[in-house]
Amino acid sequence: MKMTTANVTFSVGLWIGLAFGAMAEKLPVPNTNPILTVSGAVSNTNVKNNSVFDYELLRSLPVTSIETGSIWYDGTAIFEGVSLVDFLAEIGAEGSVLEVTALNEYTIEIPVSDAVIDGPILAYLMNGEQMPVRGKGPLWIIYPYDQNIRYRSEVYYARSIWQVSRINIRD
């Protein structure tokens, strides 16, 4: 892709901004069993070229909660986790598409453009409790279905992947 001078200048500025903001701290190496591995176009890495998270490390990231109903359970539930926009900033993601893979090898593509404020979160708590693998845990991508009708569609239901274990970021 060819870039004009102005775009180059803008991009450089952006990255300097990100370096001084979100990437103030380098990701530490997790102490316990990792539950999520982010590979591909990430800059804030901690194990080899990947950003690897255990439960504690994820919880150290900014917390966002969503209360919503969904097609997978009755009534509403409160989810807590890191919003996708915060998460991508934390790991210094540079791609446009997230390839999210679950424990059962189910893989779905989420465009980076989904990562907006009041958008999806990478939830690790449901109703204040950790989610076991038998209960769609440990990580579940949740969109605010009740808050935005846009998310009550098959496309977003498909992107609401549970038992998340790996993310690959690509252009």
Place this chain on the structure above:
Amino acid sequence: MQLFKSRSRESPDQPQLTKKYSFLGAFVFGIVVLTFLVVEVLAQIEEIRSASEDNVEWNINQLEIETLKLQLAVGDYLAAGSENTDDLKLRFDIYYSRIGIISGGHMADLIVRNGYVENLAKIRAFAEETAVIIDGPTEQLVQFLPDLAGQLPEQRKAARVISLGLLSNMAVKTDSQRAKLGYLLGATAITTVLMFIVLGASLAVIIRLYFQSIARKLEVDFTVARLDATINATKDAVLVLGHDNCILEAGGAFETLFKDRKTKVRGKPLQSILVDRGMKNIVLNQTSETTQAISEKRRTATLKGIGRRQDGTRFPVEYSFQSVIVNQTNCIVMFITDVAEQVQDKSNLVEARNKAQAAAQEKSRFIGIISHEMRTPLNGVLGSLEVIEAEKLSNKQIRFLGVAKRSSTRLLGLVEKVLSVSQLESRKTILKPTTFCVNKFLEKLKDDYQFEAANSKNKMEISTSNTTNLQVFGDTEILGHIVGNLLSNALKFTDQGSIKISANIEESSRQPGALFLVISVKDNGCGISSENLDKIFEDFVSIPGVGGKTISGTGLGLGIAQRLADFAGGWIDVESTLNLGSVFTLHFPVGSRRFTCLDTEEISASSGHEQPENAPLNILVAEDDEISRTIFEEQIRTLGHTPQMVVDGVQCVQSAVKTCFDAILMDFSMPNMDGLEAARRIRASGASKNTPIIGISANRTDDIRTKTRDSGINFLLSKPVSKNALQEALLTISELAGSDGTEPILDKTVIADVLDVLGVEKSRQQARQFIATTDQFFAELDRYDWSDSATEFATSSHKTAGRAALMGARKLAEVLSELEDRAVGNAELPVSEVEIQKAQYLWLITKRLLECEYGLQKPAVHI
């Protein structure tokens, strides 16, 4: 100017309207249906758009896959004999979570709805049992694994059953949903197409209506333009008036007439441009005639008014109204014509006529003066000649004197003829009728012309039919003049022939009810050619006789005769055949007194009676019939009196109470108040309390006479009233009224003596008694049958005359004595009704005067 808008095509609009409404109905219905369908479709689309369920088929399928994966993981573990069970446990957890997903939310409902609840329950039960072992000690797990491996294929099959079952059900559901949506979309499409058709049809109708309205507008515009052209071409200003005489439209020659813009006058009141003759504001419907004409939708009579321009100038106009219906509203159309030119023309004509009349009058006056002035010296000449004749003269002188006398006499005759023409034209002559005997009158006239007849060797004969011993009432002087002229004319144009004079009394169809003395003069002379027949009555025209015989004369004779006949209310007819002779027939109006003639002496005395010239009288005439009223007015004016006309009894009383009249002429039958009642009221009080009243009745019964007397009517005339009869009555009144003062009627010395001798009280008593008996005498007078009661009448009048003389009523005594003498002298009682009426009127006056003299009543205002 849009005066008249087309009102046609109203009924053809009716079906179109219905069509329009049906289109509107279809359109509204279509909109409702379409809205319903769209709402349905949107709901359906919404349902499809927001997926309420996850991909159920995938999830169920995934259960089978997860079971298979677990089975593979168990197989791998058993084959490898590894100690690590983590991977196995993870696989189980995933498998377990999948069952959880299927058992929760909408998917569980779906499974329950499709009847796979037991299948799912079995799978769940297996998962729960297995979970206990998985979570238990590793040795126990390892021991259990072969058993698990044996059971998992069965579980996989169970999952497959649910998966396949749901798959087919989902397909049905999706199909039905699709079918419903398809149906809805189809219905929507059909409705939309129908709507398009309706809209298209509506559009077509609207376009057609639009073109129709354009066509109609053009038609109306054309009609209006044509109408405007017609109206604007007239010389009249045309106005359309609304309520309160407000001008709605102005057109025609309005701008030319009023020098103002049509548009500026709209909305203004009519009064702003038009005022009435008397400068009052015009009030529409002011007369009943106008109202009626307007209600009958015809044009009213033309009224006169004055137009007022914006700059204040005024001009005479004539206007009329007509009611028309414009747009179902009643409007009044007004037509105004400028009559300035006509008015100017008329005034020019009037001026010209007045000048001509003045010139003619001046001519008559001049001729009159000249003739009069000539007569005096001529009389001098004649007188002198007569004096000379008495002298001793030579034969030659006597011969020349004879010539001089004849010439002078003829000249005097000519002058007098000319004078009488001018007198007639200036209306100086008045009728002086008297009673005369027809036959004797004619004999005398014949004698007068005997000499002339002898000269022309003509014979004269008189033949009468119903006039033997007939006495009539009329002006003998004028009658003599007319017949004399006719005789003279006949003698002039007849040579050695005969002149036949015939007389007859008859009624004429020209004036029904009036009596005429018809005298015809027939000669067998040269006659008059038909082309000259019209000229003979013109002044100064002499038609030469046959054979060039020169006719001497002024050419005035027949002209004068005709004028006199006309003046007296009669006329002359002429019939003539050339060479055979002419007949001149005079119709001369006379009074209907059919009394036998007395001997010649008395007649001449009677006819020779000089009537005094009397002052004009102020006469009130009450008559409801317009024609009679006009005739009376004309008759009275001709007689030189001043009439005042009223149309009913009420007006008559009002006028009589206010003003003192010299005489009152009154019809018996009038609206509002009849003549008898009016007379009673006039007699009761007011200025004309003592004015003589002449009653006019259509019938003359005894009943009427009595009533008349009681109500205070003094004279009675019957319809139709001839001029002579009226004149006679008025002459009597003016004669008596003119005898100003009491001297000729009363003898005051006698009255003074009576008062002196008897004293006031006794005198009054006597006077009252006298009045009562005399009243009775006159009342009885009406009831006499004259032919039988001459003696009785003579005795009564003798007594009354004597009493009258004693009380100082000198004139009454004289008159009654005269009547008594007449009654005694002739058994046929030649006392005319007029004489009786005169006496009665005299008594009325005498009575009032006596009442005054004896102090019975206050002095009367009038007499």
